[in-house]
Amino acid sequence: MxxxxxxxxxxxxxxxxxxxxxxxxxxxxxxxxxxxxxxxxxxxxxxxxxxxxxxxxxxxxxxxxxxxxxxxxxxxxxxxxxxxxxxxxxxxxxxxxxxxxxxxxxxxxxxxxxxxxxxxxxxxxxxxxxxxxxxxxxxxxxxxxxxxxxxxxxxxxxxxxxxxxxxxxxxxxxxxxxxxxxxxxxxxxxxxxxxxxxxxxxECGPEALRSQKALLRQWEELPLTESVNLSVKVFGESFLTDEPTRLMGAFVNRKR
The missing domain is CATH 3.90.226.10 (2-enoyl-CoA Hydratase; Chain A, domain 1)
Structure with missing residues (x-):
């Protein structure tokens, strides 16, 4: 330790x-x-x-x-x-x-x-x-x-x-x-x-999890409509990382 x-x-x-x-x-x-x-x-x-x-x-x-x-x-x-x-x-x-x-x-x-x-x-x-x-x-x-x-x-x-x-x-x-x-x-x-x-x-995307945690903290503080609208930008920003392409690609191409 x-x-x-x-x-x-x-x-x-x-x-x-x-x-x-x-x-x-x-x-x-x-x-x-x-x-x-x-x-x-x-x-x-x-x-x-x-x-x-x-x-x-x-x-x-x-x-x-x-x-x-x-x-x-x-x-x-x-x-x-x-x-x-x-x-x-x-x-x-x-x-x-x-x-x-x-x-x-x-x-x-x-x-x-x-x-x-x-x-x-x-x-x-x-x-x-x-x-x-x-x-x-x-x-x-x-x-x-x-x-x-x-x-x-x-x-x-x-x-x-x-x-x-x-x-x-x-x-x-x-x-x-x-x-x-x-x-x-x-x-x-x-x-x-x-x-x-x-x-x-x-098993989850590390950047996605960090974004999700930050959103949850904001949802604790904000009114519902503001929470919903705030999420749109955060969703878009997730595509600035490779996680959606990589993880969705793995899902789409998985063995059936």
Whole structure:
């Protein structure tokens, strides 16, 4: 594993798949300020590398991807330092959400609070069969903020309200039924499930996938008519690459 910094390690393969591991952050991969900054900086360092096809975000520990934000650090905050702390986490989530290539959250064990916000900012979420999820902030006297705002878009207002206002955890089957995760892997098959998703993404045109991800982010923000009309130019621009000719040609000329 190549260490980009003390808290961010990466492995790469010949296909352009990068596994980015949150390192040296305790058994639950907790996001204190130094870890948060380091992972954001690692993502920003990788973002300009157009050879990257897929990023898998994971924890060094198998107990979680990210267990949550550092409560010990938060307990010492005042109003001003609290805003600085949460702005750091916002910037990490945005680095995930805006990363040009598809991002997969690999989710064993616990994923709580700020960890679930980071996962929500990923494009795909693949969970272990015994994973658990929750937004416990109100139990420790703070609201769920920043990228918790993605939750109603993922799972609807009623279920998002349940998570952030009751602070009750849900299990993996419930998370799948709610649409919080895309896939729950059978016992011992989390990496196989992640690899299956990677393989599907690698079958797609890399430039087309980057364009599709950027469009999806814009669709989240824009009214419907503007989203539709914006897409016309992006469709045309896809023909500036060789992907349509090459991939459509392979489809047309495939053995019947």
């Amino acid at each position: 190549e260490m980009l910094n003390p808290h961010c390690g990466v492995t790469r393969d010949a296909r352009g798949v990068v596994h980015l591991a949150i390192c040296n952050a305790g058994p639950l991969n907790i996001l204190g300020s130094p870890v948060t900054d380091a992972v954001r900086e690692g993502l920003q360092q990788l973002a300009s590398d157009r050879s990257i096809r897929v990023v898998v975000l994971r924890g060094q520990s198998e107990k979680s991807m990210i267990g949550g934000a550092d409560i010990k650090e938060m307990a010492r905050l005042d109003q001003r330092s609290a805003e600085v702390f949460i702005s750091r986490l916002r910037d990490l989530c945005e680095a995930v959400r805006q990363f040009p290539a598809p991002m997969i959250a690999r989710m064993p064990g616990w994923c709580l609070g700020g960890g679930l916000e980071v996962a929500a900012a990923c494009d795909f979420r693949v969970a272990a069969h015994d994973a658990h999820f929750g937004m416990p902030e109100v139990r420790v006297g703070i609201p769920s903020v920043i990228h918790a705002a993605l939750l109603p878009r993922l799972i609807g207002w009623a279920r998002a309200r349940w998570l952030v206002m009751t602070a009750e955890n849900i299990d993996a089957p419930t998370a799948l039924a709610w649409g919080l995760v895309d896939k729950v892997a059978p016992a011992g098959e989390l990496d196989a499930a992640v690899e299956h998703l990677i393989s599907a993404l690698l």
